[in-house]
Amino acid sequence: METMRNLKDSPQAASNAPILEMRGISKSFGAVKALSDVSFSVAPGEIHALVGENGAGKSTLMKVLSGVYPHGSYGGSIVYDGEERRFRDINDSEALGIIIIHQELALIPLMSIAENIFLGNAPARFGVIDRSAVHTRAKALLAKVGLSEAPDTLVTNIGVGKQQLVEIAKALSKEVRLLILDEPTASLNEQDSAALLALLKEFRTQGITSILISHKLNEIKDVADKITVLRDGRTVATLDCHAGEVEEDDIIRKMVDRDLESRYPKRTPDIGDVILKVTDWSAYHPQHSDRQMVKNVAFELRKGEIVGIAGLMGAGRTEFAMSLFGKSYGRNISGSVEINGKPVDVSTVDRAIAAGLAYVTEDRKHLGLLLAEDVRKNVSLANLPGVAERGLIDDMRELSVANDYRARMRIRSHNVYQETGKLSGGNQQKVVLSKWLFTDPHVLILDEPTRGIDVGAKYEIYSIINELAASGKGVVFISSEMPELIGMCDRIVVMHEGAFVGEVAGEQATQENIMRAIMRHKRRPE
Amino acid sequence: MSEQTTAAPAPGRAAGFIKDNLREYGMLLSLLAIVIFFQVVTGGTLLRPLNLTNLVLQNSYIVIMALGMLLVIITGHIDLSVGSVAGFVGALAAVMIVRWQLPFVPAAIACLIIGGLIGAAQGYWVAYFKIPSFIVTLAGMLVFKGLMIAVLGGASVGPFPPTFQKLSSGFIPEALTQTGGLYLTSLILGLVVAAIIVYSNFTSRARHLKHGVETEPQSLFIAKNVLAFAIIGYLAYLIASHRGMPNVLIIMAALIAFYAFVTNRTIVGRQVYAVGGNEKAAKLSGIKTERLTFFTFVNMGVLAALAGLIFAARLNTATPKAGLGFELDVIAACFIGGASAYGGVGRVGGAVIGAFIMGVMNNGMSIVGIGIDYQQVIKGLVLLGAVCIDVYNQRR
Numbered sequence: 027m028e029t030m031r032n033l034k035d036s037p038q039a040a041s042n043a044p045i046l047e048m049r050g051i052s053k054s055f056g057a058v059k060a061l062s063d064v065s066f067s068v069a070p071g072e073i074h075a076l077v078g079e080n081g082a083g084k085s086t087l088m089k090v091l092s093g094v095y096p097h098g099s100y101g102g103s104i105v106y107d108g109e110e111r112r113f114r115d116i117n118d119s120e121a122l123g124i125i126i127i128h129q130e131l132a133l134i135p136l137m138s139i140a141e142n143i144f145l146g147n148a149p150a151r152f153g154v155i156d157r158s159a160v161h162t163r164a165k166a167l168l169a170k171v172g173l174s175e176a177p178d179t180l181v182t183n184i185g186v187g188k189q190q191l192v193e194i195a196k197a198l199s200k201e202v203r204l205l206i207l208d209e210p211t212a213s214l215n216e217q218d219s220a221a222l223l224a225l226l227k228e229f230r231t232q233g234i235t236s237i238l239i240s241h242k243l244n245e246i247k248d249v250a251d252k253i254t255v256l257r258d259g260r261t262v263a264t265l266d267c268h269a270g271e272v273e274e275d276d277i278i279r280k281m282v283d284r285d286l287e288s289r290y291p292k293r294t295p296d297i298g299d300v301i302l303k304v305t306d307w308s309a310y311h312p313q314h315s316d317r318q319m320v321k322n323v324a325f326e327l328r329k330g331e332i333v334g335i336a337g338l339m340g341a342g343r344t345e346f347a348m349s350l351f352g353k354s355y356g357r358n359i360s361g362s363v364e365i366n367g368k369p370v371d372v373s374t375v376d377r378a379i380a381a382g383l384a385y386v387t388e389d390r391k392h393l394g395l396l397l398a399e400d401v402r403k404n405v406s407l408a409n410l411p412g413v414a415e416r417g418l419i420d421d422m423r424e425l426s427v428a429n430d431y432r433a434r435m436r437i438r439s440h441n442v443y444q445e446t447g448k449l450s451g452g453n454q455q456k457v458v459l460s461k462w463l464f465t466d467p468h469v470l471i472l473d474e475p476t477r478g479i480d481v482g483a484k485y486e487i488y489s490i491i492n493e494l495a496a497s498g499k500g501v502v503f504i505s506s507e508m509p510e511l512i513g514m515c516d517r518i519v520v521m522h523e524g525a526f527v528g529e530v531a532g533e534q535a536t537q538e539n540i541m542r543a544i545m546r547h548k549r550r551p552e
Numbered sequence: 553m554s555e556q557t558t559a560a561p562a563p564g565r566a567a568g569f570i571k572d573n574l575r576e577y578g579m580l581l582s583l584l585a586i587v588i589f590f591q592v593v594t595g596g597t598l599l600r601p602l603n604l605t606n607l608v609l610q611n612s613y614i615v616i617m618a619l620g621m622l623l624v625i626i627t628g629h630i631d632l633s634v635g636s637v638a639g640f641v642g643a644l645a646a647v648m649i650v651r652w653q654l655p656f657v658p659a660a661i662a663c664l665i666i667g668g669l670i671g672a673a674q675g676y677w678v679a680y681f682k683i684p685s686f687i688v689t690l691a692g693m694l695v696f697k698g699l700m701i702a703v704l705g706g707a708s709v710g711p712f713p714p715t716f717q718k719l720s721s722g723f724i725p726e727a728l729t730q731t732g733g734l735y736l737t738s739l740i741l742g743l744v745v746a747a748i749i750v751y752s753n754f755t756s757r758a759r760h761l762k763h764g765v766e767t768e769p770q771s772l773f774i775a776k777n778v779l780a781f782a783i784i785g786y787l788a789y790l791i792a793s794h795r796g797m798p799n800v801l802i803i804m805a806a807l808i809a810f811y812a813f814v815t816n817r818t819i820v821g822r823q824v825y826a827v828g829g830n831e832k833a834a835k836l837s838g839i840k841t842e843r844l845t846f847f848t849f850v851n852m853g854v855l856a857a858l859a860g861l862i863f864a865a866r867l868n869t870a871t872p873k874a875g876l877g878f879e880l881d882v883i884a885a886c887f888i889g890g891a892s893a894y895g896g897v898g899r900v901g902g903a904v905i906g907a908f909i910m911g912v913m914n915n916g917m918s919i920v921g922i923g924i925d926y927q928q929v930i931k932g933l934v935l936l937g938a939v940c941i942d943v944y945n946q947r948r
Contacts, residue, residue, distance in 0.1 A: 354836060376838035385836065393836055396829040398896055407826055408837040410819040417819050422763050441766075461837070 045070040045107060045235050046091075046204060052101035053086055053259075060086045061100070061259045068204070068252075073226055073236045075246040078256035078281055079508065079537075084239050087256070088206050092126045093119040106204075123203030127193045127210065133181045140164035140177035143196045167195040171225060187218025194225065205229065206237045209339075211245060223249050241338055243274045243545060255280045274545065275538070282508065282537030290513035291485065293492040297516065298329030300367070301500040302469045307361030309349035319345040319356055321525040327469060327500040332491065334503045334515035336540050342524035343504045344388055347471045351385035352378040365468055379408060382468035386458055386475055388504070390451075394458045397447030401439055402428035404446050404457050409465045431460035435490065452483025459490060470494060471502040476510065488514060508537045520544060578941075579890060579905045586909055590916030597919050598912070601794035604787065609720060609866060611911035612800045613638065613859035615904055617878065618885040619811045620855035622903040623848045625886050626815075628828045628895025629678060629685035631852050632879050633692030637670050638860035639875025640700040645861055646709035646870030649716055656715045664857050670696065671853020672846070679845035693879070701872045710869025719865040722799045734789075735796030742788020742797070745805070746781045753777055800862055807855075812900040824848065828895030884931070885910055888938040909934070 046068040053061040061083045068074045076084050090100050093113030104111050106122060113119045116126075133142045140160050141148075149159040164177035171191045175184060181192065190210055197205055207226075211219040219242075226236050226249055240246055246253060247267070255262040255277060262280050265272050304325040311317035319342050327333050335343045348355035350363065352375030363372050363381075370381035378385075387393040396404055405428045406413045413424040428442040435456040439449055446457050455475060462470060472491065476484045491514065495501050505511050511518050512535045520528040520543045528543035590598045597603055617634050624631045641663045648659040674692050678685045711717075728736040754777070760767045767773070791797055815821040826834040827841045835841045859878070864870045889906030891898030910931065917927045 351836075352838075374838075374840075375836060376840065379838045387836060392830070393832050395833055396826055396896070398829055399825070403822070403826075407822075407834070407839075410822060414819050418817050419819060419822060421817075422759060422765075425763060425765065 043070075043108065044068055044105075047105040048087070048091065048102065049105065050102035051087065051090055051104075053083075053090055053095060053099070059259055061090070063102070064256070064259065064261050066254055066261060067264075068235060068237060070235055071230055071233050072251040073230055073238060073249050075238045075240060075250035075253045076256065077240065077243070077246065077253060077277060082256040082281070083259040084256055085208060086259075088126060088208065088237070088239065091119070092116055092124055092206065120200055123201055124206070125197040125200055125202045125204070126206040127190075127197060127208065129209045131186075131189055131193055133189055133192060135182035136180060138178045138180055139168065139173075139175060139184070139192050139195075142181055142192060143167060143177075143199050145196075147200070163199070164195075167198050168192075170198060171195045172221065185218070187214045187221070190214065190218070190222060191225070194222075202234060204235045204237070206239075208239045209241065210238070211240065211242060219245065243277055247272060247274065253277065257281060275542075278538050278541045278545075282541065289485070289509070291489045291492055293495070295332075295516050296330045296496065298498065300326055301329045301331075301365065302327040302502075303364040303367075304350065305362045305364075307346065307350065307363075308359065309345060309356035310358045312355070312357050315357060319524050320349055321523075323361070323524075323526055325519070325526070327502060329498050329500060330495050331517070332495050332501045332503055332515045334505065334511035334518040335521055336505070336508060336511055336518050336544075337521035338544060339506065341521045343521050344473055345524070346521070347385060347473055347502070347504060350378075351375065351383055351471065354385075379465050379467070382466075383471070384408075384462035384465055384467035384469070385471045386455075386462055386473060388474035388477060390454055390458050395446050395454060398445060400443045400445055401432060401437065401449075401457055402442040405431050405442075405460045405464055408461050412464060427464060428460075431464065435460050436486065450483070452479045452486065455479060455483070455487060456490070459487075463494075467499065469500040469502065471504070473504045474506065475503070476505070476507070484510075508540055511535070511540075512537065578945075579888075579902055579909075582938075583905050583909050583912070586912050586916075590912060590919070594916060594919045598916055599790060601790045603915070603919075604790050605794050605798060607911060607915050608791075608801050608804075609798055610915065611907055612720070612798075612804050613862045613866075614878065614881050614885060614911065615804055615907045616807060616855055616862070617852075617859045617882040618889075618903040618907045619807055619900065620848075620852035621882045622811075622886050622889075622891060622898050622900060623815075623824055624685070624852050625883075625891045625893070626824055626828045626895060626898045627845050627848050628831065629845065629848070630689065630883065631674070631685065631692075631849065632689040632883075633670075633674065633696060634852065634856040634859075634882055635875040635878035635880075636693045636696035636700065637667060637853060637856040637875070638863060638878055639870075639873075640670075640696040640703070641667050641857040641860035642864035642874045643700045643703045643709070643870045643872075645716075645864055646712070647703055649712055650709050656713070660719075660861060663861055664854050667853040667855075667857020667860070668850050669853070671850040671856070674853070675846040675849025678849060679842040685849075697875075700874070704870060704872050706872060708869045708871045710867075712865060712868055717865050717868055718799060720798070720800045720862045721866060721868075723796045724799060724802060726796060733793055735792045735794075738796035739788055739792035742792065743785055746784035746788070749784070750777045750781050753780075803858075803862075808900065808904055815900050820844075825896055828897070830896070881907075881910055884935045888935060890942055906938075909938075 044067045046066075048064065048066040051061050051064040051066070052059070064083065064087060066087065076087070078084050086095075089095050091104065093116045096114045097112035104113070106124070111119075111122070134145070137145070143164050144160055148155045149163065150156055161177050168175065168177065171194050173188060173191050173195070175188065181189060184192070194205070210222055214222065223245060226238065229236060238246065238250065250267055252267060253265045253272065255265070257280070265277070302325070304323065307320060307323040307325070308318060309320040311319050323346055335346075337343050345355050349359050350372060353359050353373055354375060363370055365382050372378040372381055372383060391397065396407065402424060406424050410419065413420055413427055425442065431437070432439065432442055437449075437453050437456045437460070439453060446454055449457065459475075475491070476487055479487065491501055491503070503511065503515055512532075515535070516532045518530045518532065518535050518540060519526050520530070520540055522544055530539055530543070587598065617638070621631060621634065644666060645659055645663050648654045648662065649656065670692070674688050677683045677688045724738065724741075726735050726737050753773075757767055757773060768776075791801075815824070823834065823839045823844055826837070826839055827844050831841050860875065863874060867874070885907035886898060886903045887893065887906070888909055889898070889902030889904070891903065913931060913934065914927065917930065922930070
């Protein structure tokens, strides 16, 4: 309803035929509905912002638009430039001037700026690249985006902000008409962000339409003509920035409003003494030793407590957890850790495990599992001495341990001899959890434990987490899905740019005040 | 699902089990097929006692190096330097024993330690500096080939004293009286080993059944053990009717048993597989991945040194050409034996069978009179074919 009203209020939508109209777009991954009946309309020459939480469906919608998900794999229709389009792949959409710039830049670091700009469509004669044409055209494009670098500078030698601009120059080389930017300013500093946004405004005067995905609402308010809010794969509202003042709080409310009652198993917290105490914890980037990724963090966790860590992507949550767990991330790590009141050594992974820490990684396929090995060998991996006698593995004891966890965690597999690579995401996660439970930790750090898992399996994982807390363990719960943190945690700390910037008690936690804590910090100049 | 398998009709079970475990049985069956083929083509020469003993002697150093190479390959690496290292250590042994008149035992120990140090030097770059093992050991291959020639001064050094030659051309002493041309001690030893293998198979099966673990069907199990006992017994009989067991066969068998045990049963063995399967996950599970990789190279160096000693003893001289191309046979043995070039997969039994497949083919083709040119072509094709079949089976 809101959508209708806002659209009617907009004078532009009435006067201009939209350059892009996505009608009733639906897209499912297995049983998970990522998009349901999304409608999205962009007028020519406008900057249209797309906002929503992580997982709201923004990136999926853009992948549908650009042909990453080909026609036929989604429902609904795309009308671009007055005609219905059925893109088979990204080349089809690029041919019509729809260019998407992803959050992770797709530049090749050891090639020059010019080579990157013309990668795949260099001016050539008989297959031989015309180097002088490349050079002059690259120079012209760089001037357009406000870069004065020589075209033969290697991409690795320029900063992230300039790399972003090179990406845009690359888009311009393909004669872009609709430019899609996915969180372009997420890794940029204030100055670079401002330059980029100014560039978008200039493009608007040249008739280039832009779709901007961002979490930074203050920036969006600055440049956008319209704002579409997505939530849970649905369009919630389209706001017109020229039809009166748009309040950030209003946007946030629209982004997060949702019923949280039945998605999380009930639990009565029984909170005891301090089990983990981290003081003045710092870590630096492994390659750029001057970038402090974790900034003097102090953290306390009690027995039976579930503490969430909220934050945007790149806030330093995983970096904090991994640096704590045997210095698995970063360098020049400093700070002290106490478990049950005693200082412990967590300088290597095996010492951290011995001290009673366990870390469930956010990337279970690459960092968590031996995918080619069976459930049994994965469960015992972090505690082989627990199934061995004087260095010799007792295969029957290992088997009974694995069977035990398979039953307790309700891992759905043929038996414990099944390869973990052939299990579903939820069951893989249960195998990873089993592995860490078998080390009998005091503290479990769960990094995005429900990522890529369907709703039913999520509920099971939540129940397991509640049981762990009930058995007196301390749980640190890192997640990008705020409802999940609010539904599960006794306390939520908010992390931003490597520092803890706020804390919200579980019963008072709402997505609005968490989001506000982040945004407030964002606006404050450093 | 386990119920389904047990509920399947009895006659089909054995066949089904073989089909499911084709990879394990396939290699053994192909070795058997190759042996039978050459036994027929050579008119029975292949399995004559003299030739069988030669086959063991000719392949012992390849098998020994394949044991070390298997671990290196399981961790996801490769060692191209083993041939040069074996040749270099053989040359060192010749200098120490022939020129300097050092006794056999201290010289051999020194050689093994040097092998370990060479492995450590290469493993250090691979494990801690993350330099691709292909490059490090390619460099090592050149370095030690050069050092070997330098140590020998470009000429062969020999002959060795008889004690050293015994390492590869000696036979175990005959404790019992020799009757009817049979070396009884060797025969009995062979039968005892066969009996131990069968016995341990039975106890392990009993343990599995007690814990309700699905095992192979009884008929198949018994057939397999009868066959294993018969084959080992027959080979022991053949060897006993020539000159008895070569010393090197005892060394080789002991090493095979040791490495099979380490890879299957120990924590260290399991961790080696984990490093190759997913190094990052292994590291985040508390496994000291760098140290483990380092020690697989040290181990490889020691085994290459041992192989170098055996080879020098067999030729009775150290020549500047010793060890040339060994690395190719060793690596081929591992891959034919089912090891994966991506790491994490491979078995000791497979590598040994792979080495003997290569060995039997070498030997058989030589007897038949195929020239060295086409021998190489055929061996190359067999390697490619074996790995292709393996990859195909994995994809199914």
